[in-house]
Amino acid sequence: xxxxxxxxxxxxxxxxxxxxxxxxxxxxxVIGRLAVVVEDHPDIFPINYAVGNGSLVFRxxxxxxxxxxxxxxxxxxEIDGYEPKSEEAWSVVLRGTVMAIRAGAELAxxxxxxxxxxxxxxxxxxxxxxxLNISGRRFHVTKPDIWRTPLADARxxxxx
Numbered sequence: 001x002x003x004x005x006x007x008x009x010x011x012x013x014x015x016x017x018x019x020x021x022x023x024x025x026x027x028x029x030v031i032g033r034l035a036v037v038v039e040d041h042p043d044i045f046p047i048n049y050a051v052g053n054g055s056l057v058f059r060x061x062x063x064x065x066x067x068x069x070x071x072x073x074x075x076x077x078e079i080d081g082y083e084p085k086s087e088e089a090w091s092v093v094l095r096g097t098v099m100a101i102r103a104g105a106e107l108a109x110x111x112x113x114x115x116x117x118x119x120x121x122x123x124x125x126x127x128x129x130x131x132l133n134i135s136g137r138r139f140h141v142t143k144p145d146i147w148r149t150p151l152a153d154a155r156x157x158x159x160x
Contacts, residue, residue: 011098017136022092025079025136027051031118032079034058036068043068049077056094057101057110059089059123066125077129082141082154090115091135092136103125 017025026032026049035044045065049058056077060066069075075098080091101110110126117123 013029015138019046019134022134022136025092035105037073037074038064038068048118050115052113053109055128057114057128067148085142088138092140094131094134096129096131098129099128115137133156
C-alpha cells in the first residue's frame with residue numbers, strides 16, 4: 001500500500017492499493033463494467049462476474065460484448081464503491097485479454113464458481129479476463145456541503 005501526497009499538501013491523499021487488496025476488492029463484489037473496443041470505438045457493458053484461479057470469469061451470449069472482448073484487443077474491467085462509515089471511495093481497474101474457457105480443468109474450475117447472470121437468456125460463452133495489470137486506489141471523500149450533492153447521493157448519509 002502506497003500513499004501519494006502532493007508536494008503542496010493541499011490536495012487529497014490517495015492511497016494506492018496493493019495487488020492483493022485489489023483482488024480482495026474484486027472478490028467482494030459481483031458486478032462491474034467491462035470496457036471493450038468495437039469497430040474503433042470504446043463500448044462499456046455491466047457484467048456480473050466471479051474471481052477464480054487468478055482471473056476474472058463471466059458469462060455472455062453472442063453479440064457485441066463477446067465480439068469486442070475477443071477481438072485481439074485488450075479490455076478493461078472496473079469496479080468502485082463508497083464506504084459511508086469511513087467516508088472513503090475506492091476504485092479497482094483490471095486490464096487484460098479475454099479468452100474463452102472451453103474444456104479441461106479450467107472449465108471444471110470455472111463451473112464451480114457462483115456465477116449466475118442477472119439478465120435472462122442463454123449465456124453459453126464462459127470467458128475469463130487474463131490480467132495484464134491491476135491497480136486500485138482509495139481516498140477520503142470531500143464533505144457534500146463543500147459542493148452541491150444530490151439528496152440521493154450515498155455520500156450524504158455519512159455526514160447527516
